[in-house]
Amino acid sequence: MREHGTIKLFKRGPTAEFRLFVLVVLSLTLLVVDARWRVLDPARQVIAVAMYPFQRLVLAPRDIIARFDSWSDAATLARTEKEALQRQRIELAQLATHAAQLSSENQQLRRLLHVADTVSQPSVAVEVLYEPPNAFSHHLILNKGSSSGIRPGMPVIDEGGVVGQVVRVTPFTSEAALLTDDKVSIPVQVLRNGLRLIAFGGDVTGKVEVRYLTADADIKPGDTLITSGIGGLFPAGLLVARVDRVERDPGSGFALAVATPLSHPERYRHFLVLKVDVSKQQPGQEAGSDGSTTGQ
Amino acid sequence: MVQQPANKAGSGRSALSFLLSSLDQTELKRPSSPWLIWSSMIVIWLLSLLPWRLWPPAPDLLLLVIAFWCLNEPHRVGMFTAFVFGLLMDVHDAGLLGAHALAYTLVAYGAVTLTRRLQRFNPVVQALHMLPVFLLSEAVARLMHSWLVGEWAGWMWVWSMLITVALWPLADILLLASQRRLDAVDSGQK
Numbered sequence: 001m002r003e004h005g006t007i008k009l010f011k012r013g014p015t016a017e018f019r020l021f022v023l024v025v026l027s028l029t030l031l032v033v034d035a036r037w038r039v040l041d042p043a044r045q046v047i048a049v050a051m052y053p054f055q056r057l058v059l060a061p062r063d064i065i066a067r068f069d070s071w072s073d074a075a076t077l078a079r080t081e082k083e084a085l086q087r088q089r090i091e092l093a094q095l096a097t098h099a100a101q102l103s104s105e106n107q108q109l110r111r112l113l114h115v116a117d118t119v120s121q122p123s124v125a126v127e128v129l130y131e132p133p134n135a136f137s138h139h140l141i142l143n144k145g146s147s148s149g150i151r152p153g154m155p156v157i158d159e160g161g162v163v164g165q166v167v168r169v170t171p172f173t174s175e176a177a178l179l180t181d182d183k184v185s186i187p188v189q190v191l192r193n194g195l196r197l198i199a200f201g202g203d204v205t206g207k208v209e210v211r212y213l214t215a216d217a218d219i220k221p222g223d224t225l226i227t228s229g230i231g232g233l234f235p236a237g238l239l240v241a242r243v244d245r246v247e248r249d250p251g252s253g254f255a256l257a258v259a260t261p262l263s264h265p266e267r268y269r270h271f272l273v274l275k276v277d278v279s280k281q282q283p284g285q286e287a288g289s290d291g292s293t294t295g296q
Numbered sequence: 297m298v299q300q301p302a303n304k305a306g307s308g309r310s311a312l313s314f315l316l317s318s319l320d321q322t323e324l325k326r327p328s329s330p331w332l333i334w335s336s337m338i339v340i341w342l343l344s345l346l347p348w349r350l351w352p353p354a355p356d357l358l359l360l361v362i363a364f365w366c367l368n369e370p371h372r373v374g375m376f377t378a379f380v381f382g383l384l385m386d387v388h389d390a391g392l393l394g395a396h397a398l399a400y401t402l403v404a405y406g407a408v409t410l411t412r413r414l415q416r417f418n419p420v421v422q423a424l425h426m427l428p429v430f431l432l433s434e435a436v437a438r439l440m441h442s443w444l445v446g447e448w449a450g451w452m453w454v455w456s457m458l459i460t461v462a463l464w465p466l467a468d469i470l471l472l473a474s475q476r477r478l479d480a481v482d483s484g485q486k
Contacts, residue, residue: 016374016375016408016409019375020375020401020402020405023376023379023397024398024402026394026397027379027382027394027395027397027398028398030392030397031394031395031398031440033393034392034394035392036444040393044393047384047387051345051387051388054342055345055388057342058342058346130347131347131350132389132390133347133349133350133389134389134390134391137390139390141390
C-alpha cells in the first residue's frame with residue numbers, strides 16, 4: 001500500500017467522463033440502429049413485457065372507473081339503444097330483402113365468372129391500452145399482442161372503416177399506426193367509379209391524402225374511398241375516407257385529394273384486428289408501412 | 297529505522313487532527329436514505345406511464361427526480377440509472393430506442409459534474425444552474441432524433457424543460473424534507 005504512495009480511501013469506478021462516453025455512444029448506436037433496421041425489436045419486446053404489469057397497474061384505476069361508469073349507465077343506454085335498433089330494424093327490413101336479392105344475384109354472377117367467394121375474415125377484438133406521447137407519429141398501443149395471434153401488418157378497423165395497421169407486436173400488446181400517420185399507405189378505390197389509388201397519411205393532422213393523381217382524374221369532393229384489396233393486406237370493400245377537396249395543379253400536371261377518415265380512433269376504445277395472412281410480407285421490412293409493400 | 301515511518305505517521309495524524317479541530321465546519325448533512333431515493337424514482341416512473349404526458353409541454357418529472365438525486369446523491373444515482381430509466385421510457389413511448397436514454401444520460405452527467413459546486417446553494421440557484429443543462433441535453437437528443445426521423449417536432453419541449461426546472465425547488469422541499477427534519481433533530485441535541 002505505502003509503496004504506491006497513495007491509499008485508496010474511496011471505492012472509485014471509471015471516471016464520469018468515461019462513463020458518459022460509453023453511455024452516449026451506446027444511446028447513439030441504439031438510435032441509429034433502431035431508426036434504420038429492425039434488429040432491436042427482440043430487446044424492445046423483452047423490456048415491453050417486463051413493463052406490461054406496471055402499465056396495467058397504473059392504468060387500473062382508469063379501467064375500474066370506466067367499467068363502473070359504463071355499468072351505471074347501462075340501463076339508460078340499453079333503453080335508447082333499443083329504440084334506435086327498433087327504428088333501424090324497420091328501415092333495414094326493406095334493405096335486407098334487397099340485399100338478399102342482390103347477394104343471390106351476385107353469387108350467380110360470381111359462379112359465372114369463376115371468381116372465388118370473398119372469405120369472411122377471422123378477427124380479434126382489441127381495446128386501446130394507451131396512446132404513446134410521441135410527437136412524430138400517430139400510434140395507439142392495443143391490449144392484445146402476438147399471444148392472441150396479432151402480427152405486424154394486420155389491419156385495424158372500427159364500425160366506420162379502416163383505423164390503421166399493426167406495425168409492431170409484443171406478446172401482450174401491439175402497436176398500431178393510424179391511417180393519418182404519414183408512414184402508412186393503403187390501396188384504395190373510389191366507390192363511385194372504381195378508380196384505383198393509394199392513400200397516404202397526410203401532412204395535415206387527421207387527414208389522409210391521395211397523391212400523384214393525374215390532373216384530369218375523375219375524383220371530386222364527396223367521393224367515398226374504400227379499400228381496393230390490392231396488395232393483399234387490407235380486405236376489399238372497407239370504408240376508408242371521404243374526399244374533402246381536390247387540389248389540381250396545372251403547373252405540374254398532378255392533382256392531390258385531401259380526405260377525412262371515416263373511422264374515429266379518437267372517439268372509441270374498442271377495435272377489431274383482422275387476422276389476414278401477413279406471411280407474404282418480406283421479413284425485415286416495416287410491415288406494410290411504406291408504399292412498396294402495400295402498393296399496387 | 298523501523299520506527300521512523302511510524303513516528304512520521306503519528307505526527308502526521310496529530311497534525312491532521314489539529315487541522316480538523318480548528319476548522320469550524322457547517323453542520324454535516326445526513327445522506328438521504330436509499331429507500332427514499334429508489335422509491336421516489338420508481339413512483340415517479342410509474343406516474344410517467346399515465347397519459348398526462350400527452351400534453352406537449354408536460355414536465356418530465358422522471359428526469360427531474362433523476363437529476364435531483366444525481367446532484368444530491370451522486371454516489372447512489374448516476375448516469376447508468378438515468379440511461380436505464382430513459383430506455384424504459386423509450387419503450388413505453390414507442391419511440392426510437394435511445395432518445396430518452398441519451399437526454400437522461402446527458403442531464404445526469406451535468407448534474408454529477410455540478411454536484412460539488414451546487415450542493416451548498418439554495419434550490420433556486422441550483423435550478424438556474426440546471427436550466428442550461430436540461431435545455432442543452434434535450435436539444436442534443438432532439439436534434440439526433442430529428443436527424444434520424446427527418447422531421448422536427450416543434451419547440452414545445454422547451455416549455456416542458458422550463459416547467460421541469462421550475463419544479464426543482466418543489467422537488468427539493470419534498471425529497472429532502474425527511475432528511476432536514478433529522479438534521480434539525482441532530483443540531484437540537486448538540
